[in-house]
Amino acid sequence: MYNMNSPKKNIVLKTENLVIGYHHKKRSNIVAKDINVAIEKGTFVALLGKNGIGKSTLLRTISKVQEPLDGKIFINQKKTTDYKDEELATLLGLVLTERLPTSQLTVYELVALGRQPYTNWIDTLSEKDITIINEAITLTEIEHLKDNRFHELSDGQLQRVLIARALAQDTEIIILDEPTAHLDIHHTFKIFALLKNLVETTKKTIIISTHEVNLAIKLVDAFILLANDKVYNGNSEELILQNAFSSLFPKELISFNKEIKQFIINNN
């Protein structure tokens, strides 16, 4: 449920009574329901929630990797089911957690694959494609890795390459599923800083799922927060007012401190 009081304009992504989950034989296994969120254009959004609550399922559903059980998803006021796959590929780019199959693709080739929705039937890169690929490589600061094979990279470097690939796809929305999952605190911060910078310079809408709650509160513009019984959507002020952060985790070990706007370890 999103806050009706804060007027949102320029909504790029919206869900209506979305129910996500899996079909299991004849029953359906509901992971989360009543998901009504609205994401403003050009914002940096964090999707929060404890392990297993359905963050990946939600992102996979929004990006049409899997079907919703019920409800609607709109991108630019049009239902995602009304877009052809190749149209959607020009609106929504993905960075997934799954490991890439081992191949000999170079970093440049991997980023260039992001241009596939725009290339011809035999995948020829035009001059415009090459310019956009190079821009993506510059923005993510991976020029020095261009000719390396992607499987030789560290996790942090690979994450930047995958972000560059999504940038090259030149979509309004980029969705990243736990982009900092395998990274140390330094590289986690670098990825967050890079994404924030990208939102500012490219005006793209970036949605990430993350467990870095404290970092997200400092850096992102808005949240989607999956709690046990409710889905919250808004900026940090709005979510604090609704006690949303406190409902994120059980309170025996860590709790949310409203004054410093951070989770802290309980002292006892």
Next chain:
Amino acid sequence: MNSKKTYTNYFILLSVSLIFFGFINISLGSVSIPFNEILTIIFDGETSKKSWQTIIINYRIPKALTAILVGSGLSISGLLMQTLFRNPLAGPFVLGISSGASLGVALLILGSGFLSAVFIPISISNWSLAIASSIGAFLVLIAVMIAAKKIKNTMSILIIGLMFGSLTAAIISILSYFSTSEQIQQFQFWGFGSLGNLGWHELLVFGSIYTIAIIGTFFVIKPLNSFLLGENYAKSLGINIQKSRNLILIITCLLTGVITAFSGPIAFVGLAVPHIAKLILTTSNHKILLPATAVLGAIILLICDSIAQLPTTEYTLPINAITSLFGAPIVIWLLVRKKKIYV
């Protein structure tokens, strides 16, 4: 760009080798014909000995062309399967196509006793073998396509293909149990593989189906490259997974079906040549890898066939044994040296 130039050099080298080994292949055989006579026959069509002309035109050139089509076709199917299943152990035979073909031939040869008792007597010729194995391959193709339609998970198709293999092996051993030793020997002989059974008429049929399949491969280059990122990324790039997968399966089935029909189940080439190409060219880009794999496959089968001729003797070894005997150590050596295997 630097890398582009190196690829051009590789392709020049591959083309020159293809022509070189093509001529070597034609010049070798149980009847020794001087090399300059061979050139005269090919380019002028005139020669001092009529029998030499017949051997070259009606036997050795079709055999060399068959080697080229079989080698490149199997290698291309192997590459397609490895990328589609993102599994380096995949080859053209994983879908059970060759098992289907074997079953067709087994029913013809081993089952001909039962069949001719009930129906009209069936004669076993090149054409009837090709038709039987085509029908077998085609039936498995239909089964694979139905399975592919029902199953979202690509890996399951791989396992279903392997199961088809086990099933047909079981049926073949039951058939063998009830067959005469002559029939079993005849079936085994088909299993050795042979490149020399095709005349110009058969080659025309073979070549036409091959060409259709090759035209199809141009249309799967783009999806193949996106499959290198996995199916979810490919889908998010706007690739129609189901359509691309079906097209890749049809191409592979056509190629392996027609190859097995005319030259028997030739092992090793389809699994190994793509790996050799990947290791030599160090790329995963199918725009480069596909043509390179095709030419390399043709070269390797020409070499294997030249060895199988046992030059200067009148014996010819089974091609199926030679491909594995000389190919497997090459792959082992390449892997030990480079230590990594790619999809």
